[in-house]
Amino acid sequence: MEEVIDFIKAYILKEFIITGNPKREERWQYPIEAVRELVINAIVHRDYRGFHSQFKIFPKKIELINSGGLPFDLTVEDILDGSKRSEPRNRLIAEIFRDCGFIERYGSGIQRANLQLLEYNLPPLDIEVKENTFKLTLFSEVQVTPQVTALEVKIINIIKKDNKISIREIAELLEISSDTVKEYIKRLKDKDILIRKGKTSAGYWELL
Known part of the structure; x- marks a missing residue:
């Protein structure tokens, strides 16, 4: 999992903020904890009979496309407001992640990611669901100084x-x-x- 996080870090921006303290502050283009939540979500909820999980990194957005849609009794609104808890498609993997401390409780990863985006002054996740595809998009509105990634x-x-x-x-x-x-x-x-x-x-x- 950390290899995926490191891969994403290699293709997004990082700025250094001078705070007056001896140690400068680093700020990534996206909150890394939100990115980690979505990577975990992709692993736990992917339909492994379908295609590989895809991470597409653009200058101002990241797209995560996963095989497998939502259960018939669950909607995007349910996920966002937490009114229904989504059960992991791959329970064994989810239990391993929970035992390792990567998951606090099932069905709350997207809500936590949205909270982290809000604290970062970024827009919430865009969620697009089709029959056999689940797509999440993170948008970046942070204006950073011109630099080369x-x-x-x-x-x-x-x-x-x-x-x-x-x-x-x-x-x-x-x-x-x-x-x-x-x-x-x-x-x-x-x-x-x-x-x-x-x-x-x-x-x-x-x-x-």
Whole structure:
């Protein structure tokens, strides 16, 4: 589980706040405890007969897509207001997590994540449910100073080696989606770090 958290940390922003104390304060783009709650939720509630859990990280949001919808007698409103407790789809895994102290009580993870987002001055989770899919989205509204994330550094280094490389090829090298690469390249352009010259296959990238 911590490996997933570390992976997410590598692709989100962190700012350092000067407080006047000798030790500066660190603030992540999202509350890490909220992210941890959602990772636990994905593991405990995933339908393992379906597809793998997916974490998609964009500049201003994180999407978590899990296999398995809601039980027929449970609604999104039930989850948000706590009027009904959701039972873990994988009880054995849930019991192990509870024994290890990762779960306080069943069915409360999303509520705790929303509380942490509220304390962080971020909007609540967006929940989208389909028959066999459960999707959670965290949004970031924190304005941070322009800085380069770990993923942006990787993209820059790839382009330094081959300035004619395509978005698809970058995505394959980083093992992420082309849409994610497009999002981060747009961000590099907005920071005046990268431009694209030429609109055809003969075009190339130029670092400023």
